[in-house]
Amino acid sequence: MEFSEHIKTANVEDVVLRQPLQPPARGTLCVTGHHLLFSDREECASRQVLLLIRNIDAIEKSVENLSVYSAQFSKAGCGERPPDLSLQDQWGISSPEQHYKQTKELHNSWRLSSVNRDYSVCPSYPQTVIVPKNIDDDVLKKSAKFRQGGRFPVLCYYHRKNGAVIMRSSQPLTGANRKRCWEDEQLLHAVIEGSDKGYIIDTRSSQQAQQNRMAGGGFESKSSYSRWKRLHRQMERGKALQESLIKLVEALGDASHNMDRWLSKLDNSKWLSHVQMALLTAGLLAECVERDGHSVLVHGSEGTDCSLLISTLAQLIMDPCCRSLEGFLALLEREWVQAGHPFQQRCGHSAYSHTRPQQESPVFLLLLDCVWQLWNQFPLALGFSEALLLRLATEAYASDYGTFLCNNHQERWALAVTENTHCLFQALLRPREREYYSNSLHEHTELAIWPSVHPQSLQLWKGFFLRWTQQGRQLQEAQEEIRTMVMTLGKLALS
Amino acid sequence: MEFSEHIKTANVEDVVLRQPLQPPARGTLCVTGHHLLFSDREECASRQVLLLIRNIDAIEKSVENLSVYSAQFSKAGCGERPPDLSLQDQWGISSPEQHYKQTKELHNSWRLSSVNRDYSVCPSYPQTVIVPKNIDDDVLKKSAKFRQGGRFPVLCYYHRKNGAVIMRSSQPLTGANRKRCWEDEQLLHAVIEGSDKGYIIDTRSSQQAQQNRMAGGGFESKSSYSRWKRLHRQMERGKALQESLIKLVEALGDASHNMDRWLSKLDNSKWLSHVQMALLTAGLLAECVERDGHSVLVHGSEGTDCSLLISTLAQLIMDPCCRSLEGFLALLEREWVQAGHPFQQRCGHSAYSHTRPQQESPVFLLLLDCVWQLWNQFPLALGFSEALLLRLATEAYASDYGTFLCNNHQERWALAVTENTHCLFQALLRPREREYYSNSLHEHTELAIWPSVHPQSLQLWKGFFLRWTQQGRQLQEAQEEIRTMVMTLGKLALS
Numbered sequence: 001m002e003f004s005e006h007i008k009t010a011n012v013e014d015v016v017l018r019q020p021l022q023p024p025a026r027g028t029l030c031v032t033g034h035h036l037l038f039s040d041r042e043e044c045a046s047r048q049v050l051l052l053i054r055n056i057d058a059i060e061k062s063v064e065n066l067s068v069y070s071a072q073f074s075k076a077g078c079g080e081r082p083p084d085l086s087l088q089d090q091w092g093i094s095s096p097e098q099h100y101k102q103t104k105e106l107h108n109s110w111r112l113s114s115v116n117r118d119y120s121v122c123p124s125y126p127q128t129v130i131v132p133k134n135i136d137d138d139v140l141k142k143s144a145k146f147r148q149g150g151r152f153p154v155l156c157y158y159h160r161k162n163g164a165v166i167m168r169s170s171q172p173l174t175g176a177n178r179k180r181c182w183e184d185e186q187l188l189h190a191v192i193e194g195s196d197k198g199y200i201i202d203t204r205s206s207q208q209a210q211q212n213r214m215a216g217g218g219f220e221s222k223s224s225y226s227r228w229k230r231l232h233r234q235m236e237r238g239k240a241l242q243e244s245l246i247k248l249v250e251a252l253g254d255a256s257h258n259m260d261r262w263l264s265k266l267d268n269s270k271w272l273s274h275v276q277m278a279l280l281t282a283g284l285l286a287e288c289v290e291r292d293g294h295s296v297l298v299h300g301s302e303g304t305d306c307s308l309l310i311s312t313l314a315q316l317i318m319d320p321c322c323r324s325l326e327g328f329l330a331l332l333e334r335e336w337v338q339a340g341h342p343f344q345q346r347c348g349h350s351a352y353s354h355t356r357p358q359q360e361s362p363v364f365l366l367l368l369d370c371v372w373q374l375w376n377q378f379p380l381a382l383g384f385s386e387a388l389l390l391r392l393a394t395e396a397y398a399s400d401y402g403t404f405l406c407n408n409h410q411e412r413w414a415l416a417v418t419e420n421t422h423c424l425f426q427a428l429l430r431p432r433e434r435e436y437y438s439n440s441l442h443e444h445t446e447l448a449i450w451p452s453v454h455p456q457s458l459q460l461w462k463g464f465f466l467r468w469t470q471q472g473r474q475l476q477e478a479q480e481e482i483r484t485m486v487m488t489l490g491k492l493a494l495s
Numbered sequence: 496m497e498f499s500e501h502i503k504t505a506n507v508e509d510v511v512l513r514q515p516l517q518p519p520a521r522g523t524l525c526v527t528g529h530h531l532l533f534s535d536r537e538e539c540a541s542r543q544v545l546l547l548i549r550n551i552d553a554i555e556k557s558v559e560n561l562s563v564y565s566a567q568f569s570k571a572g573c574g575e576r577p578p579d580l581s582l583q584d585q586w587g588i589s590s591p592e593q594h595y596k597q598t599k600e601l602h603n604s605w606r607l608s609s610v611n612r613d614y615s616v617c618p619s620y621p622q623t624v625i626v627p628k629n630i631d632d633d634v635l636k637k638s639a640k641f642r643q644g645g646r647f648p649v650l651c652y653y654h655r656k657n658g659a660v661i662m663r664s665s666q667p668l669t670g671a672n673r674k675r676c677w678e679d680e681q682l683l684h685a686v687i688e689g690s691d692k693g694y695i696i697d698t699r700s701s702q703q704a705q706q707n708r709m710a711g712g713g714f715e716s717k718s719s720y721s722r723w724k725r726l727h728r729q730m731e732r733g734k735a736l737q738e739s740l741i742k743l744v745e746a747l748g749d750a751s752h753n754m755d756r757w758l759s760k761l762d763n764s765k766w767l768s769h770v771q772m773a774l775l776t777a778g779l780l781a782e783c784v785e786r787d788g789h790s791v792l793v794h795g796s797e798g799t800d801c802s803l804l805i806s807t808l809a810q811l812i813m814d815p816c817c818r819s820l821e822g823f824l825a826l827l828e829r830e831w832v833q834a835g836h837p838f839q840q841r842c843g844h845s846a847y848s849h850t851r852p853q854q855e856s857p858v859f860l861l862l863l864d865c866v867w868q869l870w871n872q873f874p875l876a877l878g879f880s881e882a883l884l885l886r887l888a889t890e891a892y893a894s895d896y897g898t899f900l901c902n903n904h905q906e907r908w909a910l911a912v913t914e915n916t917h918c919l920f921q922a923l924l925r926p927r928e929r930e931y932y933s934n935s936l937h938e939h940t941e942l943a944i945w946p947s948v949h950p951q952s953l954q955l956w957k958g959f960f961l962r963w964t965q966q967g968r969q970l971q972e973a974q975e976e977i978r979t980m981v982m983t984l985g986k987l988a989l990s
Binding site for chain 1: 747753757771875947969
């Protein structure tokens with residue numbers, strides 16, 4: 001039975017729409033098979049809200065009025081239609097091929113492999129990946145069979161300063177019997193050829209990794225991977241992270257005006273601890289690469305969440321190219337969209353939702369929060385503004401663009417997403433948007449930006465978590481003011 | 496026995512000076528009867544530190560080196576000597592006379608009284624105060640005898656919009672026998688003539704006020720002051736506030752990297768609760784005056800701490816004139832320096848001190864923190880910058896200026912402070928300083944700025960509490976950047 005067949009009353013008159021920071025509006029509510037429509041009665045300057053039904057988080061019954069508390073509500077309803085983009089435009093801003101081409105230093109010892117051209121080796125990888133030059137595709141195929149979901153080790157970052165690299169993968173399937181895979185060992189061996197050792201940063205505790213081994217997963221044992229040193233850092237993901245966000249959102253909604261209660265609820269949510277742990281582990285990764293000049297392989301279990309999180313943050317810390325607006329968007333495209341972060345499963349609903357699907361988890365939001373902490377600690381170092389992070393946080397949950405649709409490239413390809421939708425990243429680089437999302441105070445620095453992970457230095461991301469409050473609006477106004485000033489300055493300087 | 500007679504070794508060679516964010520320097524340390532001097536060995540660009548001995552918070556013995564951890568250390572040592580100020584300059588930027596003269600609306604029903612010209616009526620009041628026109632000096636004298644420390648009710652703010660006023664005083668000395676003072680009642684009666692009622696905001700809990708009554712203090716009973724409605728709001732001051740700051744500073748120094756511990760220590764210090772309570776009570780005061788149009792008398796026990804705190808904050812909330820750089824400094828001069836906040840007793844040492852004198856209490860720092868919260872919530876509304884608040888916080892504890900010396904006007908007069916020192920507020924208004932301490936983003940608004948007192952909206956004042964960290968420096972750089980931009984903009988616009 002289709003959803004539309006459940007609809008008994010399609011139109012309701014005299015509905016009051018309440019949105020944060022806006023006066024209530026009276027109008028007509030209309031339910032269709034896929035959308036909820038509201039249009040008010042004003043002849044001029046009328047308000048229309050068009051909401052995709054699958055984006056509705058929760059509905060609460062109330063005698064007096066219909067209240068929708070979803071924070072995404074107003075944004076999803078007022079989403080812009082991309083007017084000056086054509087579906088013929090190129091989709092995406094960077095591909096593995098381009099990344100390889102641009103990084104000339106790679107060409108000596110690394111190659112592009114199309115072993116996954118039909119997505120059969122690893123369904124969640126793109127068609128092309130970067131691997132050691134002297135490792136052929138057959139080795140990759142065998143390594144893929146030895147890794148969960150076929151996610152064999154691939155290069156994600158090359159550090160120009162010293163040639164050390166960041167690789168990522170999923171866990172090896174050693175299982176209880178401590179199975180070995182010669183090809184996987186050979187592949188990793190090739191990564192650190194000419195160097196004395198490499199590091200594996202495992203985003204699980206040693207105990208968790210052991211448990212996973214009993215369930216068929218595992219880790220790289222010292223005996224089989226003798227030149228790799230394993231470091232375990234327990235990072236939360238999945239359900240634990242989702243629960244953390246839900247607790248934080250509940251704490252934010254507490255209207256008791258009680259400071260003790262707020263601080264204890266904030267503590268209890270553990271959200272800031274997750275932020276801290278992510279920055280701490282990313283810092284460790286960056287230290288191995290930038291300070292010690294060692295190559296690092298990062299993985300946890302599936303290699304689609306925390307691995308991406310810390311590899312992205314480490315690149316921001318080390319590489320000034322990733323800190324420009326364009327560089328950051330390309331980084332996100334490589335490390336999240338192409339690398340197969342399952343956006344559809346992770347960002348189906350927001351923390352306000354009553355339904356809590358198993359796969360739901362705000363890993364991408366955690367990334368944006370961590371990037372904001374960097375931005376907060378180094379206000380001049382990043383080329384993009386807080387507004388960009390806020391926009392990305394919104395788009396990940398409800399978007400008019402195709403970028404965050406599906407769980408991986410294969411699914412996007414099957415649904416022809418690139419032909420039927422617009423690319424968000426391209427839209428964000430149009431002149432007007434580029435100006436809007438740039439950091440007016442940006443000053444390029446070649447230096448690494450080492451974040452402080454002292455709990456005293458980490459803050460609640462007010463711009464996001466309090467964005468529907470009066471304070472959020474004030475902050476926005478101040479940002480606008482700085483932006484206007486810089487634009488005026490630019491124009492005056494040119495004239 | 497003088498301090499100088501205790502000095503056994505006046506000069507020590509080969510001393511290493513360590514200061515936050517600066518490389519260590521090797522040199523000579525010299526102790527005199529009043530100063531500690533350090534000068535390094537470099538021929539050029541040499542470093543000299545000159546530290547008043549009474550400003551030293553704590554000395555710790557260490558086998559290897561002399562470490563001075565006082566946060567004030569570097570600032571006090573590197574204090575500027577006011578070069579382009581002359582001792583012949585006018586001292587202070589606003590007097591009660593000027594305040595009266597400027598507020599023309601006052602003249603109908605209020606007058607200047609010199610009843611305190613020889614400081615005999617109230618030692619902690621200035622020579623001139625503003626009182627109701629139809630109340631003569633004899634009534635004031637009698638009221639002063641009925642109030643602790645002689646602090647009879649005086650006007651501190653006139654709200655142009657509706658004619659409501661803020662008065663402040665100390666507690667009435669009703670005592671256990673519920674003594675009355677006809678003159679005091681008459682004085683307060685005159686304040687609300689023509690209106691149906693006034694409010695008394697008592698910064699103590701009802702229970703505390705009762706306790707104070709048993710000890711000879713008291714409050715305005717309903718039977719004696721029938722047209723005044725008393726509201727009690729318990730605000731911490733004195734020792735409790737000092738302990739709170741010490742706990743916060745200890746928490747900030749915790750290097751354990753443990754988020755739970757930090758948040759629980761932050762909570763435990765209660766500092767943010769004090770910030771919240773101050774803003775809440777100031778909001779209540781502003782609501783009575785601005786929204787309800789009622790006059791309010793504010794007092795606790797002595798009327799030299801929390802009363803000044805909330806009357807200052809309420810004026811900032813309501814009155815756009817107080818939000819300019821000059822207006823804010825004049826407000827501080829009126830409400831803190833002239834109103835007799837005992838700076839010397841309250842700000843002798845910082846939170847790092849080992850000695851904890853009874854009278855020590857960071858009420859003024861709490862004010863600056865609350866003003867910062869306003870600034871943080873309304874980044875465009877205040878005409879001064881965070882740098883000004885940081886400067887004031889430093890100057891209150893260790894200053895080259897005379898503004899924060901002594902406990903009241905009488906003491907300053909006895910020591911001829913105005914003849915022998917420079918005025919900080921005037922120094923801050925010289926062209927270069929004025930530019931530096933102005934808020935580049937300031938946009939004048941006539942509206943009241945109602946702060947959010949949700950615990951979620953209040954933040955740790957990182958600029959102050961983390962100012963000796965790397966992060967503090969980054970924030971400063973960003974502020975510098977904005978400032979430079981605005982200056983360039985100004986110059987380009989003029990050319």
